[in-house]
Amino acid sequence: MKNVLCIMTLLAMTVTAHSQPxxxxxxxxxxxxxxxxxxxxxxxxxxxxxxxxxxxxxxxxxxxxxxxxxxxxxxxxxxxxxxxxxxxxxxxxxxxxxxxxxxxxxxxxxxxxxxxxENGAAPAPSSLGLVAYSEILSNPGRYVRKPVTMKGSFVYSEPLRQSFSFDQGGNIIEVLISDLSRIDREAIFSQKKHSRKAVTVSGELLPYVNSAAKYYINASSVILEN
Missing domain, CATH: 2.40.50.140 (Nucleic acid-binding proteins)
Structure with a gap:
């Protein structure tokens, strides 16, 4: 029995070794x-x-x-x-x-x-200056149609709109994610509603066409914190 187990273990190790890129x-x-x-x-x-x-x-x-x-x-x-x-x-x-x-x-x-x-570590997120939604409301000309980075907590996703929303100090901001990779979109859509997971969003800040004083982000990257 021990010999059989040894052979099975060796076979498993061989298969694993060959499956590695x-x-x-x-x-x-x-x-x-x-x-x-x-x-x-x-x-x-x-x-x-x-x-x-x-x-x-x-x-x-x-x-x-x-x-x-x-x-x-x-x-x-x-x-x-x-x-x-x-x-x-x-x-x-x-x-x-x-x-x-x-x-x-x-x-x-x-x-x-x-x-x-080179050291085996994954690339770290860039340390961009974070923007508060209150800053945008007080001086929209400084941020609208420009790249911004914002941080908040996950609220919910809307797969049909290819978007999700996050909360920053009581302000709910929608983020369009159609330009993100499939892997990133799937990770976002798998989040539970009101999970409150910390999220950092980078992208272009844009105004809604039907609401001039309300804004959303067309995301270029989204980082969900563990």
Whole structure:
């Protein structure tokens, strides 16, 4: 019986080991693409530049430039990437699915599922100045149609409107989340009504067309605190 258990344990360890994404170099991929395309991989490289319109950034791996699409990453990761200076040389480890461009032979990109820094930590949210809703009401010209960051507590979501609302000192602010990744939207819609979970929202402050003195946020990132 002990021998059977040992064999089963070894088999489980073998399956687990093989299921872990393999860290690869771009040279490995080019030399044997069929072993990697369409499969999970891990790549390391230094930050080169971001292209927000494509929802991607590019890493440099010993002179080879690899595009990484970040649309499915959490909002805090996107903030971190977009705050990077061009060719900052920040060392990053990207996990995701390797894909081949349909219009380019022998050229590949990554659909990212996670992002890590050199020390193994996840990117920290940017420390943007927080705005109070009372400040907006007292001086709307300073904030309307401009990027803002606000903090409050989760109240409820409205999936049909692709939005949720949070409470800040008794003021209820609606946040449109249609531009966020699917992962971020699902996390928001899974929150219980009046959960009071702390939430930090960054995005463009806009006025309602039918209520000039009331405002909402078109979110670029939403961070739900644990």
């Amino acid at each position: 393999k860290e690869v170099s771009y040279a490995d991929i080019v030399s044997d693409p069929s072993s990697y395309v369409g499969k999970p991989i891990v790549m390391e490289g230094t930050f080169a530049y971001a292209e927000p319109m494509r929802e991607s950034f590019t890493i440099d791996q010993n002179g080879a430039l690899i595009e990484v699409f970040y649309r499915d990453l959490p909002g805090s990761d996107k903030e971190f990437l977009l705050a990077q200076q061009q060719y900052s040389k920040t060392l990053l480890t990207v996990s995701g699915i390797l894909k081949q461009y349909t219009n380019k032979k022998h050229s590949y990109f990554v659909n990212a599922t996670s992002l890590r820094l």
